[in-house]
Amino acid sequence: MNIVIINRWSDNFADYIKLINHSENNIFYVTNKNGSVYLQGKTGYSIHFEVDDLTSETVLEECINTCIEKFGRIDRIIAMSEYDMLIAGYLRTKYKVSGMSHQTALNFVNKIHMKKALYGSDLKYPKYTDNLNNIEDFCENASFPLVIKPKIGASSKGVRIAETSNELMMHIMSLDNKEQYECEEYISGPIFHIDGIIFEKEILFVKGSKYINTCLDYERGKPLASIIVSDNDLQTRFKNFAKKAINLLGLETGIFHLEVILNNDELVFLEVGARQGGGEIVPEIKHLYNIDLIEVFFKTQMLLPFSLNENKTSLIAGFLLIPEPKNVPCKVTFHNSMEHLKSLVYEVKPDIGTVLTGSGGYYFNSGRFLFSGQEEQVLNDIHQAIENYRIITEKPILIGK
Known part of the structure; x- marks a missing residue:
């Protein structure tokens, strides 16, 4: 087959060399500078395009056209990152390549399309508007607090909460491009993430977990943790909710990361991605249930068969992420260990001397911990671990300054 892989990850988080036979297929990589790091020292692929902007339709069309001119057709387009799903869906639709269409990708990437797809169903979701130029009409039918968030984005980046109309107007006036944002009502209650696999509209695997703090808290400098829910009745409710939502959104086969709020014992849709969850969700599920979400995700995009040898267990797991300090850039000079904790599976901490820049997200942060x-x-x-883990940093010496 002729396979285009759009990649922005520098490490082996998705190790395509192992996931697909490069000698039996023509593999074309389209990467940005960061994604090119993955290919260093690797061989077997046919063409590598390095581009400045992986979201540019014009630039990626040029890459696709070059491949078609040389090899006649494109059979699959692979995009494992949230940020590349929309362009991949666009390209599949334009070039009639099998896989997730542009419209389905919109339903799982754009927060307005997500909620529109649920319209008319019995699933609850927040009241919302994407007309920030006429926000007064929305406020007449919604109560504060209200949430301003990018229509497209992840990890609560760019999210703001307004407690009053004055705060709301200040937030809106500070936006560079109001058309890229939406406003929705704030739903109170604990937040859960539901991670699973769907095949031909049926849920094959699903697990719901409860957040400790929120993704927005993490953006503001607080630790973020999650623990798998042990309540079987609640897990059944998660599964039923997920099946309805994912089917309405149009994903028949793939993986998903769905977030919901439990408000007055009612599940309320928050947002969803047709991809793996962040943080330590992938290693957590692999450790506890022997299911590799990345491998399944890749195979579903390739439209290849896959098997699940799920490990049945009564144990549960959880993870903890410690954000980077506020005083970035900073150099790590000390951190302690949590290895004495009985349920600790692993801890990943930045090496002493590492310079944290504030752009590490959930991965290159002050510490990642998995428990089981x-x-x-x-x-x-x-x-x-939240109480006792410590990291000490100092300002790095900037050469030439």
């Missing part, structure tokens, strides 16, 4: 065991032990150890 009995629920009480895991929950206790997460809180112990």
Whole structure:
């Protein structure tokens, strides 16, 4: 087959060399500068395009056209990152390549399209508007607090909460491009993420987890943790909710990361992605259930068969992410270890001397921890790590300054 892989990841998080036979297929990589790092020292692919902007339709069309001129057709377009799904859907639709269409990609990337897809169903979702130029009409039918967020984005980046009309107008006036944002009502209650696999509209695997703090808290400098829910009845509700939502959004086969709020014992849709969840969700599910979400995700994009050898267990797991300090850039001079905690599976900390820049997200941060065991032990150890983990930094010496 002739396969285009759009890649912006520098590491082996998705190791395409292992996932697909490069000697039996023509593999064309389209990467940005960061994504090119993955290919260093690797061979077997046919063409590599390095581009400045992976979201540019014009630039990627040129790459696709070059491949078609040389090899006659494109059979698959692979995009594993949230930020590349929309362009991949556009290209599949334009060039009639099998896989997720542009419209389905919009439903899983654009927060307005997500909620529109649920319209008329019995699934609850926040009141919303994308007309920020006429926000007064929306405010007449919605109560504060209200949430301003980018229509396209992840990890709560760019999200703001307005407690009053004055705050709301200040937030809106500060936006460079109001057309790229939406406003929705704030729904109170604990937030859960539901991670699963769907095949031909049926859920094959699904697990719901409860956040400790929120993704927005993490953006503001607080630790973010998550623990798999042990309540079987609640897990059944998660599965039923997910099946309805994913089917309405148009994903028949693939993986998903769905976020919901439990408001007065009612599940409310927050947002969804047709991809793996962030943080330590992928290694957590692989460790506990022997399911590799990245491998499944790749195979579903390739339209290849896959098998699940799920490990059945009564244990649960959880993870903890420690954000970068506020005083970035800064150099790491010390951190302690949480290895004494009974349920700790691993800890990943920045090397001493590492310069943190403030752009590390969930991955290159002040510390990542995975826990597994009995629920009480895991929950206790997460809180112990939040209380006791320490990282010390200093301002780096900038050469030439």
